[in-house]
Amino acid sequence: MSEKLTPMIQSCVLHFGEMGSRWGINRTVGQMYALLVLSKEPLCADDITEALGISRSNVSMGLKELMSWELVKLQHRQGERREFYSAPGDVWDIAKILIEQRRKREIDPTLSTLRNLLIETPGNANEEYAQERMREMYELIEMITLWTQEIQRLDSANLGKLLKLGSSIGKVLDMKDRLLGSGKKETSK
Amino acid sequence: MSEKLTPMIQSCVLHFGEMGSRWGINRTVGQMYALLVLSKEPLCADDITEALGISRSNVSMGLKELMSWELVKLQHRQGERREFYSAPGDVWDIAKILIEQRRKREIDPTLSTLRNLLIETPGNANEEYAQERMREMYELIEMITLWTQEIQRLDSANLGKLLKLGSSIGKVLDMKDRLLGSGKKETSK
DNA sequence: CTGTAATTTCAGTAAATACTGAAATTACAG
DNA sequence: CTGTAATTTCAGTATTTACTGAAATTACAG
Numbered sequence: 001m002s003e004k005l006t007p008m009i010q011s012c013v014l015h016f017g018e019m020g021s022r023w024g025i026n027r028t029v030g031q032m033y034a035l036l037v038l039s040k041e042p043l044c045a046d047d048i049t050e051a052l053g054i055s056r057s058n059v060s061m062g063l064k065e066l067m068s069w070e071l072v073k074l075q076h077r078q079g080e081r082r083e084f085y086s087a088p089g090d091v092w093d094i095a096k097i098l099i100e101q102r103r104k105r106e107i108d109p110t111l112s113t114l115r116n117l118l119i120e121t122p123g124n125a126n127e128e129y130a131q132e133r134m135r136e137m138y139e140l141i142e143m144i145t146l147w148t149q150e151i152q153r154l155d156s157a158n159l160g161k162l163l164k165l166g167s168s169i170g171k172v173l174d175m176k177d178r179l180l181g182s183g184k185k186e187t188s189k
Numbered sequence: 190m191s192e193k194l195t196p197m198i199q200s201c202v203l204h205f206g207e208m209g210s211r212w213g214i215n216r217t218v219g220q221m222y223a224l225l226v227l228s229k230e231p232l233c234a235d236d237i238t239e240a241l242g243i244s245r246s247n248v249s250m251g252l253k254e255l256m257s258w259e260l261v262k263l264q265h266r267q268g269e270r271r272e273f274y275s276a277p278g279d280v281w282d283i284a285k286i287l288i289e290q291r292r293k294r295e296i297d298p299t300l301s302t303l304r305n306l307l308i309e310t311p312g313n314a315n316e317e318y319a320q321e322r323m324r325e326m327y328e329l330i331e332m333i334t335l336w337t338q339e340i341q342r343l344d345s346a347n348l349g350k351l352l353k354l355g356s357s358i359g360k361v362l363d364m365k366d367r368l369l370g371s372g373k374k375e376t377s378k
Numbered sequence: 379c380t381g382t383a384a385t386t387t388c389a390g391t392a393a394a395t396a397c398t399g400a401a402a403t404t405a406c407a408g
Numbered sequence: 409c410t411g412t413a414a415t416t417t418c419a420g421t422a423t424t425t426a427c428t429g430a431a432a433t434t435a436c437a438g
Binding site: 216217243244247270 | 395397399400404406407
Binding site: 006008009011012015019021022023024037038039040090091092095105106109110113114116117120122123124125126127129130131133134136137140143144146147159 | 195197198200201204208210211212213226227228229279280281284294295298299302303305306309311312313314315316318319320322323325326329332333348352
């Protein structure tokens with residue numbers, strides 16, 4: 001990390017590099033992305049090289065990675081050979097992309113693996129129990145995925161609305177009871 | 190990976206080892222945990238050593254790691270020196286622990302870092318823009334965290350209820366509108 | 379086309395992470 | 409206590425992952 005970065009931006013970049021590395025994202029790529037997100041203007045590869053003090057080829061590979069995640073857009077400028085890169089301007093859009101990509105890369109394959117194991121006939125009591133747990137996993141992951149997908153449909157405005165709905169999911173459950181008229185007065189806790 | 194494991198269980202163990210490594214969890218620790226989750230009976234360290242074909246010391250370190258995440262419980266048996274380890278019997282309980290631990294380890298520090306950067310006075314236009322983005326991140330992460338915390342309060346039964354609520358968050362927003370009588374008829378899409 | 383300024387690729391190297399075996403420590407039955 | 413069967417620690421090593429510089433490739437202005 002060498003030139004140009006103010007301490008404020010540098011702190012943020014370093015932090016997200018660190019976080020990235022804890023979530024299975026290469027530290028340097030995390031830093032690159034933080035830099036792009038925090039920058040109003042699109043950056044070219046050399047800007048990043050200089051800002052982070054890493055090699056040009058490393059930046060090239062990192063950008064390739066970010067492109068494969070569809071986390072960056074590429075911009076041409078008239079009469080310029082260089083490419084400029086930028087992150088989506090809305091943080092929620094970024095989150096949606098991340099969720100979607102991880103779903104494709106990790107969740108879907110996991111569901112598929114579990115599904116395949118669940119159609120096998122258990123060979124003994126162990127396997128029977130194991131399948132039980134796998135089934136629970138499958139259902140939980142599937143449920144969370146479905147909800148997440150619904151939430152992803154929201155734009156920033158409606159997201160805010162949902163979030164202001166208040167801190168209590170309990171209310172949602174109560175609503176459900178009231179709306180659907182499910183007789184017993186259950187609470188969410 | 191050597192002894193005893195049936196192909197079904199082995200596949201699952203390998204898959205979750207792989208997934209773990211993509212989420213910043215040591216592959217072997219992921220395998221160990223899958224094994225524990227799939228096993229009805231608690232396992233001792235040697236069981237794991239044998240099942241995964243890794244060294245006893247590696248198992249010891251892995252179990253230490255899993256303990257620090259509070260993902261395993263430890264059981265004594267009368268007149269036995271050995272310790273037996275087991276995972277929670279409910280997959281949703283496991284998920285709640287994972288969410289909670291990652292919040293403590295990664296989300297809270299991130300929010301704290303962002304908060305510190307946000308109270309600084311921006312030194313130039315760049316920093317002003319950067320702070321804008323940081324504020325959006327802060328708010329999004331905080332919101333998601335609050336919701337997640339609410340959802341974590343649910344037990345398996347109520348979770349099922351919430352999830353059966355249906356695939357449409359839109360419905361929740363509609364409920365909100367109806368219940369709170371917010372005049373305009375907005376939709377969630 | 380041609381020259382140039384950019385990007386990409388990749389073999390080699392560096393750094394970080396994970397794993398092992400041996401030694402030290404611990405727990406407890408007798 | 410003492411002996412033993414277990415666990416933990418840790419220095420050294422192996423493996424994996426990340427990074428670099430040099431060479432190859434590409435895009436395009438002129």
